[in-house]
Amino acid sequence: MSESPVLRSFLFSRVHVVIGDITSQAVDAIVNAANSSLLGGGGVDGAIHRRGGERILEECRQLRASRFEHGLPTGEAVLTTAGKLPARYVIHTVGPVCRANSEPDAERLAACYRNALGLAAERKLRLIAFPAISTGAYGYPRELAAPVVSAAIETFLARPTSLADLRLVFFDSEDRQVFLHHQVFSEGPRQE
Numbered sequence: 001m002s003e004s005p006v007l008r009s010f011l012f013s014r015v016h017v018v019i020g021d022i023t024s025q026a027v028d029a030i031v032n033a034a035n036s037s038l039l040g041g042g043g044v045d046g047a048i049h050r051r052g053g054e055r056i057l058e059e060c061r062q063l064r065a066s067r068f069e070h071g072l073p074t075g076e077a078v079l080t081t082a083g084k085l086p087a088r089y090v091i092h093t094v095g096p097v098c099r100a101n102s103e104p105d106a107e108r109l110a111a112c113y114r115n116a117l118g119l120a121a122e123r124k125l126r127l128i129a130f131p132a133i134s135t136g137a138y139g140y141p142r143e144l145a146a147p148v149v150s151a152a153i154e155t156f157l158a159r160p161t162s163l164a165d166l167r168l169v170f171f172d173s174e175d176r177q178v179f180l181h182h183q184v185f186s187e188g189p190r191q192e
Contacts, residue, residue, distance in 0.1 A: 007176065010150075010185040011157055015166045019176050022169045023051040026086040028125035029079070031116045033133045034092040036071030038064055038078075044131045048090060052083035056090060075111030079119050089123070091116045095134030104144050109134055110152035117156045120163055129167040132175055142175060146182035154185055 008017040022030050022044055032048045035041040038060035040049035049056055059080035064071070072078060077093040093112040096105035112133050120128045133149075134140035153166065170176035 008180060010183070011154060011187050014157060014164065015153060015168065015185065017168050017170070017176060017180060019170050019173055021047075021171070022129060022131045023047050023085055025129040025167060025169060027127035027129045027165070027167065028087065028123075029089040029091050029120055029128045030082065030085065030087045031077075031128065031130045031133070032090050032092045033131050033136070033138075034072065034094050036073070036094045038068065038072055038092060043136050048085070052081075052085045052090065055081050055083040060092070074105075075108040075115065077112065077115035077119050079123070087129070089125070091119050091128070093133065095138050096140065098134065098139040098141065100139075104140050106144075106148045109140060109145060109148050113149055113152040114156055117153070117161075117163065117166075121161045124162040126162055127165040127167075128163060129169050131169055131171075132179070135175070142178040143182045146179045147184045149179075150183040150185045 006016045006018055009015065033044040035045055040046055040057060063078055072092060072094050074094045074096050077091050080090050080092065082088055082090050093116050095112050096108040098104045135142045135145050157163065168179065170179065
């Protein structure tokens, strides 16, 4: 894992928490915190499209034309090439938006992780990297996202799957620290 140092591991070293750039992860698939248009945007979505190149955008346009005329619904996931990224695939998922005075949609956030993991398992992938979905511009409170994310991942990994290494890639140490403080994995963290 030369792309980002592992800072903590969970679930018997199947889940790794790292700080780094999601676009530099040499894994089978990286997950894109996409907007529903699938045509790129800001944050993680923009970075993946910029670094991955035109091929990702071309496949996203085809998905819009063939399956998602009105955009990818929140919580669903689709797979495309990774273009110029060091990963083989990009799994695009749209997280829920949480505006001031609105209740965070935990079910849809959990669905992002379940559906992305499901696509990875269908393809028999082994290594997958996630950004922190919805906790940036979409406004989902980080401390409320952490238990939802960790519970969804643990539930998925409790059944037989090809997935052997799941990375939670945080852009900065503050986001990572919030996650570590609020996660609910049953098997505690290991310092790597």
